[in-house]
Amino acid sequence: MPLEKIGPFEYRRFEPTLPAFDKVGHEAKRHQVLVVGGGPVGLATALGLANWGIRSVVVEADDSVCEGSRAACISRRSLEILERLGAVSPFLRKGLPWTRGRSFYGVQEVLVFDMPTGTGDKYPPMINLEQYYIEQYLLDSIDDVNARSPGMVEIRWASKVVECSPGSNGVELRVENALGNYQTEADWIVACDGGQSFVRSSLGLELKGIGYQGRYAIVDIELASDQPAERRAWFDPPWARGTTILMHRQPDDIWRVDYQLAAGLDAAQVLQPEQIRQFVQTHLDAIGEGHLPWTPVWTSLYRAGAMTLDAYRHGRILFAGNAAHAMPIFGVRGLNSGFDDADNLIWKLATVVKGLGTEALLDSYSSERVQAFHINAESAMRSTEFMSPPHGGFELMREACLSLAGRHTGIARLANPRQTHAITYAASPLSSDGRGGAGDWPLGAPLAEAVVPGGGHLTDLLARNAFTLLAFGPCPAMDGVAAAVESPDWPYLPCVCVTVQTDPAALPVPFNPPEGPDVVYLVRPDGHLCGRWDSPSAETVLAAIEVACGAEKRTLT
Known part of the structure; x- marks a missing residue:
């Protein structure tokens, strides 16, 4: 059953619709831009284009915003992008700012890191905010735009793209929902349809890179704890030997707990409610919070990977977010990279649609963001290999580092998750x-x-x-x-x-x-x-x- 409420957040469910047809099963209107996927990156792209006066249609398979915390950390750079979109205010009101991370080896604290801050900063280095709020606030901003300029962004809920046929001057799609199916056409497609992107697979494209063996369970719990909003990580704790546990505070007394699954464990069994309850309760007991009542809210399974398409532009189809690349969660580069994709793409696509620049701008979107992926991936892979060692030799090295980290600050830096940072497009053809x-x-x-x-x-x-x-x-x-x-x-x-x-x-x-x-x-x-x-x-x-x-x-x- 879909969630209806998490704390004070209430889900709105949207019904599917059909557009006007000029002939049976064919939409009468051709669109300038059609965005496939109504997650944060797709919504940000549509909102940004609307701010440039470019109308778009968003096709989203679900009937509401996402369930669960998912991408819950928003970087300073992403807040700057949200300001450009005209959407940042509710994020700042609801999100929990944080600057500090703490890492433990067993029960010993071995690292405290503080993200750079200064008196001249407009925004904090990071805020925590569940993804359902992220998507809802973007939807609210789209509603504001549509109130001022009706029809700038049309969202077609509970609808999915089932065919994609690119041409030299546009793309033809078949869209399906509970009311029927129809053909529609667009000058440009922005594929933001996630890690299992239909658009990507329909073109025969694959992400290339590294897939890690480590698997993580993700559990959102409701817990009235007064611990601060800071990232905490436990390596090989005595109550869960052989695993790594992460914990983040989020708004509404929702806490996110990520923990590594031991090799060979059956994921379906691990995610059974009783197994989840036992693990979380043991963890809370160990950190001194087991006396507090708590309730499980949402669970998921995650496997780390650092993979990308070779190019993010394929004719009239542009890829962004997880449809273009996959990032490990460590260092919070997933959604933040997606917002950077949208920010880079919005002004370039709007410029081309308005006839104020050449299509070389869209090639530069691809080259700049592929370069950014490799910069991000280098740091992310180091963090991931430390969090989830790829082989026994690496695990021995990690244990040696952690055992010395409490006494040697230089070694302790190896446990730093290397948080996301703004990318410099050093080789940009636009400079x-x-x-x-x-x-x-x-x-x-x-x-x-x-x-x-x-x-x-x-x-x-x-x-x-x-x-x-x-x-x-x-x-x-x-x-x-x-x-x-x-x-x-x-x-x-x-x-x-x-x-x-x-x-x-x-x-x-x-x-x-x-x-x-x-x-x-x-x-x-x-x-x-x-x-x-x-x-x-x-x-x-x-x-x-x-x-x-x-x-x-x-x-x-």
Whole structure:
């Protein structure tokens, strides 16, 4: 039976619908964008496109938001993305911020790590929030958009794609639900249909990489504990020898417990209610919370893997989230990578649909996000191999490290889960560099945060749905850039020119490099740097905007 309520959260169930037909079994309307999958990445993509004025249809197989905590940790970078989507406020009100993680070997604490924080931060490094809230808040934001502009995002619940036929100018899909089935067409498809993606399999595509042997049970419990919201990990605890246990606090007194299954155990037996109850009660007894009443809410099984498609664009079909890649849960890179996919894709697809850039932008989406996968996977695999050793030799090394970690802080760092961080697109084809100093804010990096005079943050100054030319002093090029992009003949995305009235020496090093403070930066709509110069000409900046919209680089006279 589907869940109807978890704590104060009540599920809304949605009925399937059929669109208007122009002939039997064929939808009358062709869509600009159709999103397959209404999880967090699919909803974020549709919401982001709507903010650019692009209508979309979301086809979701379930009749409501997800059950269970699932992807429950949201990074600072993802909060920045949610701000761009106009959806961040409820996440901050409900989510539990945390900065600290603690690891135990047996019963001895061997590592305490604190994620970087500073007085200039707009958001905490991480918040915990169950995925059903994540999806519901995105739906609420979509409702707000539709209230202002009816029909911007249509969600077709309890419907699944059963055929996918790509063509040179679009894609034809067959959609099925309890009321019937029909053909529909779209100029572009964004496949966000998860790890078992139908769209991916229909094209004969496979994820490639590493699948780990370790399996984890995931259990959400309702427990009125006053322990803080911090990540706790127990390696080889005496009450569960040979396993690793993770525990996270979530809103509404919901706690998530992940624990490794011993090799050879039958998963179906382990997930039996009595087996779950016995394991959780033993764990709570051991950490001093067994006297508190608790209730199981949701259970699942998980196997770690670090796998990806070779490319995330296949003609008119674009892949994002778990349909494009799989990440181990350790370091919370799964959903956060998916939000990064959406953030990278939204502005590029909107630019192409609006005719303000070339399809090379969509190839850059693929190349940048595949690069990001490999950066993420390198850290994730190290964490996973430590959490779930792939063979006996690795397990011996891990036990040796943990046994020494309490006395040697350098060794203790090996137990650090290497939390997710913002990715720099170092090899982006969209970047133009007229500077190249080692002390500079690196090309392809997201805008570093800083407090600006009069209050607020540097990211508050970034333009919406446009490039931002950011200067910290006089920039003669600004008048020429503004005049060019405001002309009706300008064929690319606009650019907003911003001068920060402050002493560069008061800002962090990325904005005050050793080579000199008079630097001008060009920032993409997703907040990544795509150009940097000393006193550039307007022509130089305009040429960089062209490149960042997918045009070929040209030689300046």
